[in-house]
Amino acid sequence: MLSIKNIHATIEGKQILNGIDLDIKPGEVHAIMGPNGSGKSTLALVLAGRDGYEVTQGSATFSGKNLLEMPPEDRAREGLFLAFQYPVEIPGVSTTNFIKTAVNEKRKYRGEEPLDAVAFLKRLKEKMALVNIDQSLLSRSVNEGFSGGEKKRNEIFQMAMLEPKLAILDETDSGLDIDALRIVAKGVNQLRHKDRAILIITHYQRLLDYLTPDFVHVLYNGRIVRSGGKELALELEEKGYDFIKDELGLTADLQAE
Amino acid sequence: MKEELNTLEQTVSSDYKYGFVTDIDTDIVPKGINETVIRLISAKKNEPGWMLDWRLKAYTQWQKMEEPKWPNVTYPPINYQDIIYYAAPKQKEQLKGLDELDPELRRTFEKLGISLDEQKRLSGVAVDVVMDSVSVATSFKKQLSEIGVIFCSMSEAIQQHPDLVKKYMGSVVPMTDNYFAALNAAVFTDGSFCYIPKGVRCPMELSTYFRINTENSGQFERTLIIAEDDSYVSYLEGCTAPMRDENQLHAAVVELVALNKAEIKYSTVQNWYPGDKEGHGGIYNFVTKRGICLGERSKISWTQVETGSAITWKYPSVILKGDYSIGEFYSVALTNNHQQADTGTKMIHLGKNTKSRIVAKGISAGYSNNSYRGLVRASKWATNARNYSQCDSLLLGDKCGANTFPYIEVKNTTAIVEHEATTSKIGEDQLFYCRQRGIDTETAVALIVNGFAKEVMNQLPMEFAVEAQKLLAISLEGSVG
Numbered sequence: 195m196l197s198i199k200n201i202h203a204t205i206e207g208k209q210i211l212n213g214i215d216l217d218i219k220p221g222e223v224h225a226i227m228g229p230n231g232s233g234k235s236t237l238a239l240v241l242a243g244r245d246g247y248e249v250t251q252g253s254a255t256f257s258g259k260n261l262l263e264m265p266p267e268d269r270a271r272e273g274l275f276l277a278f279q280y281p282v283e284i285p286g287v288s289t290t291n292f293i294k295t296a297v298n299e300k301r302k303y304r305g306e307e308p309l310d311a312v313a314f315l316k317r318l319k320e321k322m323a324l325v326n327i328d329q330s331l332l333s334r335s336v337n338e339g340f341s342g343g344e345k346k347r348n349e350i351f352q353m354a355m356l357e358p359k360l361a362i363l364d365e366t367d368s369g370l371d372i373d374a375l376r377i378v379a380k381g382v383n384q385l386r387h388k389d390r391a392i393l394i395i396t397h398y399q400r401l402l403d404y405l406t407p408d409f410v411h412v413l414y415n416g417r418i419v420r421s422g423g424k425e426l427a428l429e430l431e432e433k434g435y436d437f438i439k440d441e442l443g444l445t446a447d448l449q450a451e
Numbered sequence: 452m453k454e455e456l457n458t459l460e461q462t463v464s465s466d467y468k469y470g471f472v473t474d475i476d477t478d479i480v481p482k483g484i485n486e487t488v489i490r491l492i493s494a495k496k497n498e499p500g501w502m503l504d505w506r507l508k509a510y511t512q513w514q515k516m517e518e519p520k521w522p523n524v525t526y527p528p529i530n531y532q533d534i535i536y537y538a539a540p541k542q543k544e545q546l547k548g549l550d551e552l553d554p555e556l557r558r559t560f561e562k563l564g565i566s567l568d569e570q571k572r573l574s575g576v577a578v579d580v581v582m583d584s585v586s587v588a589t590s591f592k593k594q595l596s597e598i599g600v601i602f603c604s605m606s607e608a609i610q611q612h613p614d615l616v617k618k619y620m621g622s623v624v625p626m627t628d629n630y631f632a633a634l635n636a637a638v639f640t641d642g643s644f645c646y647i648p649k650g651v652r653c654p655m656e657l658s659t660y661f662r663i664n665t666e667n668s669g670q671f672e673r674t675l676i677i678a679e680d681d682s683y684v685s686y687l688e689g690c691t692a693p694m695r696d697e698n699q700l701h702a703a704v705v706e707l708v709a710l711n712k713a714e715i716k717y718s719t720v721q722n723w724y725p726g727d728k729e730g731h732g733g734i735y736n737f738v739t740k741r742g743i744c745l746g747e748r749s750k751i752s753w754t755q756v757e758t759g760s761a762i763t764w765k766y767p768s769v770i771l772k773g774d775y776s777i778g779e780f781y782s783v784a785l786t787n788n789h790q791q792a793d794t795g796t797k798m799i800h801l802g803k804n805t806k807s808r809i810v811a812k813g814i815s816a817g818y819s820n821n822s823y824r825g826l827v828r829a830s831k832w833a834t835n836a837r838n839y840s841q842c843d844s845l846l847l848g849d850k851c852g853a854n855t856f857p858y859i860e861v862k863n864t865t866a867i868v869e870h871e872a873t874t875s876k877i878g879e880d881q882l883f884y885c886r887q888r889g890i891d892t893e894t895a896v897a898l899i900v901n902g903f904a905k906e907v908m909n910q911l912p913m914e915f916a917v918e919a920q921k922l923l924a925i926s927l928e929g930s931v932g
């Protein structure tokens with residue numbers, strides 16, 4: 195579904211990603227872990243097509259199409275969803291209206307008729323239950339004045355409404371208390387589907403207690419330095435990121451000899 | 452950050468759709484202003500002596516006055532001797548009906564989306580069309596007159612209803628009110644006149660469409676609306692002008708009079724030529740609009756959607772004289788490229804238990820500058836006066852500016868005045884967020900802008916709300932990414 199090969203990327207001329215390879219198949223849940231500043235969000239934004247994040251080398255295909263050639267809106271319409279680490283506030287636009295526009299733009303892209311009010315409302319109600327989101331939140335402007343937890347829940351709610359093929363969750367767990375974390379994890383778990391892949395980006399093991407990944411990758415200095423099963427996350431939790439650094443340091447030394 | 456500037460910098464790509472010129476024989480008075488010109492205008496309109504005297508008095512006053520310098524706008528000095536004060540499309544002296552209208556004029560207004568054909572016309576809207584200095588046609592006059600509603604050009608009102616004109620003209624905006632009002636009083640050429648008799652609820656929207664056509668001309672129209680006891684009228688004005696490199700002056704005066712329990716709803720969709728991307732040309736829109744709630748429990752409501760003009764300077768105001776009267780001002784002012792707007796309102800509370808509400812939304816893009824200026828005054832007699840003001844600014848990009856100048860003068864301790872203001876910005880982050888959800892930039896901007904302006908748009912008559920919404924989107928087309 196998503197195949198990334200040797201991606202290098204820069205921001206304002208500064209090299210951030212140094213050759214990333216990643217293969218994600220439908221139904222799989224991958225986790226990318228890594229210390230702050232290692233390039234996790236950069237990878238997510240490169241995949242989503244954020245302006246200013248320049249891919250200098252490598253390729254990425256998504257459902258057989260060249261991802262990097264598509265404008266961000268088409269990537270979204272093709273089924274790529276990013277739950278932002280820092281969701282943006284949009285004053286004056288109600289959350290419902292925003293989501294409705296998004297859903298219908300995607301349908302238009304696929305040559306489908308817009309959802310009528312009844313069908314839309316039905317889906318809205320259904321998905322609201324999934325993430326325990328309150329009706330009153332949806333009539334408010336997108337993310338405006340939402341608490342940290344509400345913003346994150348709203349991201350997962352949008353994911354539920356848009357039914358993506360690939361969802362990238364960038365630190366969806368950060369800033370959540372344990373109850374909110376459970377709710378969000380429960381929501382995401384219910385969205386697991388054989389045709390849908392999920393890429394969880396996280397700093398901590400916490401979320402992975404509730405959302406078991408099939409694969410774990412460690413990102414360090416813009417490179418995936420280790421990949422493994424879910425036990426890798428536990429190892430990281432136990433030993434901290436320093437152990438990776440040490441390991442890498444050692445490798446580097448060995449190579450130097 | 453650099454990327455952000457680049458995408459936000461790309462300004463309007465869409466063309467102003469109404470920028471064409473109509474090729475029609477025009478009767479023009481030589482450039483410049485002096486007593487002879489004023490006498491000539493008055494003579495051309497075959498005016499009674501009292502009208503000419505009024506004009507000459509205004510002209511004398513105007514010469515003693517100075518152009519206001521306090522608005523937050525800049526423009527080179529205007530040469531008042533370089534303006535044509537009277538330009539009228541030549542046509543038959545007296546039209547018997549709309550069928551006799553010059554086909555070229557008919558085509559012009561059809562191109563502007565204004566059908567003068569009563570059958571084809573939006574049902575329920577009567578229209579008066581003013582081209583340059585004169586009213587060229589008014590529809591549904593006959594049907595309206597059957598219920599006692601007078602809807603005609605100001606020139607005709609001066610001839611046919613001199614008592615009403617004498618009584619009310621200048622009663623709300625005195626000729627010496629300000630520099631541009633005095634200029635208008637001296638040289639005004641036409642405009643619309645509406646009179647709603649006692650107890651009549653006007654069954655259709657009344658509207659005037661203003662069009663500037665002649666080069667180097669100015670447009671100086673006067674509109675007067677009188678709503679007698681227990682009457683209601685909803686009135687709408689629209690306007691466009693050709694694209695030219697030179698600036699053209701539009702200095703209008705609008706006066707509204709609401710008697711006991713009368714209600715006047717006045718809506719404007721202002722789309723004068725705004726000038727090009729570099730800021731060349733465009734209309735100077737220097738307008739004085741004021742209504743008086745003369746009677747008890749009367750109501751005047753101004754709604755304006757301002758997207759055009761190089762410079763807008765206008766403060767539609769309400770004098771709340773009658774006890775329990777209500778004044779409202781709903782405004783969306785959008786500026787793009789190098790446009791400048793200094794607009795707002797004045798709510799003058801004189802009567803007891805008077806209420807006013809101000810909702811002003813400013814949208815700035817490009818290099819434009821958008822200021823809200825408002826005055827709320829509660830006099831010492833205005834027991835229990837209430838005002839609520841909400842002023843919001845939305846910025847697109849970071850080369851534009853927004854300012855709020857709220858003035859509050861309260862002389863009665865029981866009066867309550869509330870003011871709220873917000874400023875927000877459409878940034879690259881918001882646009883990317885939308886795009887990540889499958890909403891392209893243009894749709895995203897329209898979504899945000901319409902959301903921002905919704906409260907005001909909801910006040911417009913239904914037939915025009917959709918049009919106005921499109922206008923907002925078009926005016927911003929290409930202003931981002």
Ligand SMILES: Nc1ncnc2c1ncn2[C@@H]1O[C@H](COP(=O)(O)OP(=O)(O)O)[C@@H](O)[C@H]1O
Binds near residue numbers: 208228231232236
């Ligand atoms: N807009 C930006 N301009 C310049 N440098 C940036 C920008 N965004 C991120 N970076 C840098 O890129 C590196 C990776 O950041 P990021 O991808 O956010 O890391 P993570 O999400 O793993 O914490 C950091 O060194 C950060 O300082």
Ligand SMILES: [Mg+2]
Binds near residue numbers: 234235236279365
């Ligand atoms: Mg991050």
